[in-house]
Amino acid sequence: MSSLTRPRSGALVSGSAKSDVNPLVSLREVRRDYALGAERVHALQGVSLDVERGDYVAIVGPSGCGKSTLLNLVGVIDQPTSGTVTIAGKRVDAMSDREATSFRLHNIGFVFQRFYLMPILSALENVELPMAEAKVPSDDRKARAAELLEYVGLSSRERHRPSELSGGEQQRVAIARALANHPDILLADEPTGELDARTGAEIISLFRRLNSDGTTIVVVTHDEDLANATRHKVHMRDGRIVDA
Amino acid sequence: MLLPFLAFALILQASLPQTSQRTIAIDEAFAAEAHLKVGDRVAIAARPGASAAADMVVIGAIVRRGADPSQVARGDFVARLHLDQLQRISGYGDRVDRFAIATRRSGDIDRTLLRINHVAFGFRAYRSSDIAVETSRTFQVVSRFHRAIGVITIVASSIFLLCIMVLKVEERRRDIAALRLMGISRSSVVRSIIIEAAVVAVLGSMLGVVLGWATSLFVNWHYQALYRTPLYFSIVTPPVIGLAVSLSLILGVGAGVLASMRLVRTPPLELFGR
Numbered sequence: 001m002s003s004l005t006r007p008r009s010g011a012l013v014s015g016s017a018k019s020d021v022n023p024l025v026s027l028r029e030v031r032r033d034y035a036l037g038a039e040r041v042h043a044l045q046g047v048s049l050d051v052e053r054g055d056y057v058a059i060v061g062p063s064g065c066g067k068s069t070l071l072n073l074v075g076v077i078d079q080p081t082s083g084t085v086t087i088a089g090k091r092v093d094a095m096s097d098r099e100a101t102s103f104r105l106h107n108i109g110f111v112f113q114r115f116y117l118m119p120i121l122s123a124l125e126n127v128e129l130p131m132a133e134a135k136v137p138s139d140d141r142k143a144r145a146a147e148l149l150e151y152v153g154l155s156s157r158e159r160h161r162p163s164e165l166s167g168g169e170q171q172r173v174a175i176a177r178a179l180a181n182h183p184d185i186l187l188a189d190e191p192t193g194e195l196d197a198r199t200g201a202e203i204i205s206l207f208r209r210l211n212s213d214g215t216t217i218v219v220v221t222h223d224e225d226l227a228n229a230t231r232h233k234v235h236m237r238d239g240r241i242v243d244a
Numbered sequence: 245m246l247l248p249f250l251a252f253a254l255i256l257q258a259s260l261p262q263t264s265q266r267t268i269a270i271d272e273a274f275a276a277e278a279h280l281k282v283g284d285r286v287a288i289a290a291r292p293g294a295s296a297a298a299d300m301v302v303i304g305a306i307v308r309r310g311a312d313p314s315q316v317a318r319g320d321f322v323a324r325l326h327l328d329q330l331q332r333i334s335g336y337g338d339r340v341d342r343f344a345i346a347t348r349r350s351g352d353i354d355r356t357l358l359r360i361n362h363v364a365f366g367f368r369a370y371r372s373s374d375i376a377v378e379t380s381r382t383f384q385v386v387s388r389f390h391r392a393i394g395v396i397t398i399v400a401s402s403i404f405l406l407c408i409m410v411l412k413v414e415e416r417r418r419d420i421a422a423l424r425l426m427g428i429s430r431s432s433v434v435r436s437i438i439i440e441a442a443v444v445a446v447l448g449s450m451l452g453v454v455l456g457w458a459t460s461l462f463v464n465w466h467y468q469a470l471y472r473t474p475l476y477f478s479i480v481t482p483p484v485i486g487l488a489v490s491l492s493l494i495l496g497v498g499a500g501v502l503a504s505m506r507l508v509r510t511p512p513l514e515l516f517g518r
Contacts, residue, residue, distance in 0.1 A: 077425055077513055098429070105427025116422030133428050177426070 022089060023050035024184060024216055025074055030083035030093075032069050032239075043069040044080070045239040051185070056211040057218045058227040061236035067220045068189060070236070074218060075108055075187045076100045088184045105134055109178030111188035115170040117162040123149060123173045124158040130180040141180075148176035152206060168199030175206060179215070186210065188219040192226050204229045266329055267304030273472040274321035275306045282306060288325070290333050299329060311475040314379050344372075402495045409441055409499035413507055420507055421515035430508040437504035438497055445496020449489045456480050456488075 032044040044066045051057055051074075059067045072078035073085050076092045077100075085093040092103060104110075117126045124145050131141035149158045152172040154165075162170050171191060178186055188207070192200035204226050211217050211231070221227055235243040268288065270280060280286065280303050287298035309315065309322070331337055345360075347353050353371060360369040370378075413420070420433055460478040467477045507515065 072513060075425065101424070101427055101429050103427075104425065105429075108427070110422075110425050112422060112425075114418070116419055118419065129423075130426055130428070133426075133432055181427075 022086075024053040024055075024088060025049070025051035025218070026084075026086040027070075027073065028084045028086075030070075030073060030080045030085060032066075032073065032078070033081045042239050044073075046083070047239070047241055049234065049241060051216065051218060053184075053216055054211070054214055055216055056207070056229075056231040057234060058230040058232070059218065059220045059234045059236060060222070060227050061242075063222075065236040066239040067236055069239075071187055071189055071218065071220045074185070075110060076103050105130060106181055107184045109181075109183035109186040111171070111174050111178050111186065111191045113190040113193040115162070115167075115174045115194070117170055117173055117177070119162055122159050122161055123154060123165065123169075123176075126162070126173055127176045127180055130177060134181050136181075144180065145176070148179055149173070151179075152176045166199070167195050168202055171195060171199075171203055172206065175203075175210070179210075185216045185218060188217065188221075190221055190223070191219060192221070192223045201225065266299065266301045266326060268301045268326075269305040269307050269324040270303060271309050271322040272306055273309060274323065275303075276472065277321065280306075288323070288333065290335065299333065301325075301329075309473050311473065313383055313475060316471050316473055316475055345369075398491065402499075405445070405492075405495050406499040406502065409444075409496070409503040410506070413437060413503040417507065417515045418517075421512040424508070424512040424515070433508050434501070434504040438500040441496045441500025441503075442493060445492045445499075446489060448496075449492035452492070453480065453485050453488055 027047055027049045030044055030047045031042070034041045034043055047066070047070060049070075059070060061067055069078070073080055073093070074087070076085075076087070076095065079095075080093050083093070084091060087103075088107060090103070092100070095103060117123075118129065121129065124142070127145035127148055128141045131144065136144070146155065146158060149155050152175055154169060154172055154176070157165060157169060162173070165173065171194075175186075175191075191207070192203050195203060200223065204223075207217060207219070207226070208229055217230075219226060219230065227233055233243075234241055268286075275281065282303050282305065284303045285300055286303065287300055289298040307324075325333070345356065347356055357369045357371065360367060423433055424430075457480045460480050463478040464476055468474065
């Protein structure tokens with residue numbers, strides 16, 4: 001496995017080369033209400049949170065406390081009922097669908113619990129996918145995809161399809177894919193949830209290496225080992241941050 | 245032995261010289277049914293069992309049947325005799341039921357028709373094309389019936405194709421949601437589904453054409469043997485292939501558009517079931 005970090009122009013993982021006085025992610029008095037039949041559910045009740053560039057944050061708490069809602073807002077998948085969300089100096093809480101899609105493509109990397117790799121594409125092609133959408137030239141994206149797969153320790157498996165890979169290998173491909181477009185921040189929702197303890201430990205180790213190489217990471221998890229491996233833990237309960 | 249008296253036999257063989265060893269020509273169905281071959285000697289008579297009036301003849305030729313749809317389902321056998329022998333056996337003398345006239349120039353046809361119909365009492369002259377239209381009316385009805393079946397098949401298969409595409413896309417709700425979360429645009433998702441649908445439709449139609457062609461070969465082989473006719477019962481022509489592939493492509497792309505538009509209009513989080 002390699003562990004290099006280069007400037008933005010050719011960075012393998014991004015983050016450390018950027019210097020910014022303001023936090024990378026800033027949430028201010030964010031509320032998110034849902035209509036559930038005749039009732040309104042207050043998923044987030046005035047949450048404020050800053051995530052510095054290069055930080056590694058775990059959001060923890062019991063089920064239904066608002067962790068995933070918070071991650072969705074930081075991931076520009078959802079919009080708050082009130083309050084502001086700023087990422088890399090840009091307000092993202094009221095973006096149109098088109099703007100939000102483009103912002104996610106270029107600024108945010110997602111890692112899901114269930115990997116969601118395209119079954120007909122090889123590992124290399126799966127990593128290339130976001131770069132193809134971002135119109136990266138074919139040679140450049142192939143080179144970067146190969147480099148990222150080498151980084152996550154899968155250079156020998158780049159021609160394999162997801163069905164030929166183990167769960168841990170699939171998750172590592174998904175992490176490489178999430179890093180493809182040099183995102184400002186990597187968001188992970190229960191990234192070890194589908195993995196056994198040993199494979200989960202490999203992913204935790206990979207996340208630590210990514211963070212030490214400069215990637216800003218926010219994970220939502222019930223996995224204590226993963227939460228303990230982060231720099232900061234944000235505890236949530238009933239839609240509020242109770243300890244940060 | 246049944247001997248249908250065909251007008252063309254009367255006309256074609258009218259001027260042949262008489263010989264001591266008379267020959268006849270029979271069709272291949274007749275030859276197969278009666279186990280006859282060229283050179284066999286047979287007795288012919290106007291009615292079965294009329295041995296006193298029978299003539300001995302030699303089978304001179306076995307001819308293939310023409311590709312005439314009106315003859316397919318009929319169980320008739322055909323024997324062609326020299327005219328003088330046919331006249332004598334049948335007792336018809338110089339009478340004929342039908343005869344054909346060929347004109348040197350097409351411009352003479354109307355004039356000839358008019359003249360025959362004007363002067364020949366008891367006869368009615370027709371153009372051969374009019375007779376062909378008249379005799380093929382049944383086949384036009386059958387053809388329309390087949391077309392109706394084809395339209396019903398296309399409608400049913402297009403509904404089937406749409407359902408398949410919708411189910412196929414529905415199965416991948418979460419994959420599509422993940423793509424959308426990663427920043428893949430709606431148009432890219434729709435485009436990829438349409439391309440997939442088009443490829444499936446074209447490959448499916450090509451497979452269908454190959455199956456249709458193979459089935460067509462079997463149908464022709466079976467019915468040509470059954471009816472002993474060179475008639476083609478089923479044909480797969482380039483225009484039919486073009487129509488099938490084009491239609492399939494249009495339906496496949498249409499189904500892909502409908503299925504994908506339905507999904508990309510749904511927010512990604514809803515696709516994830518959140």
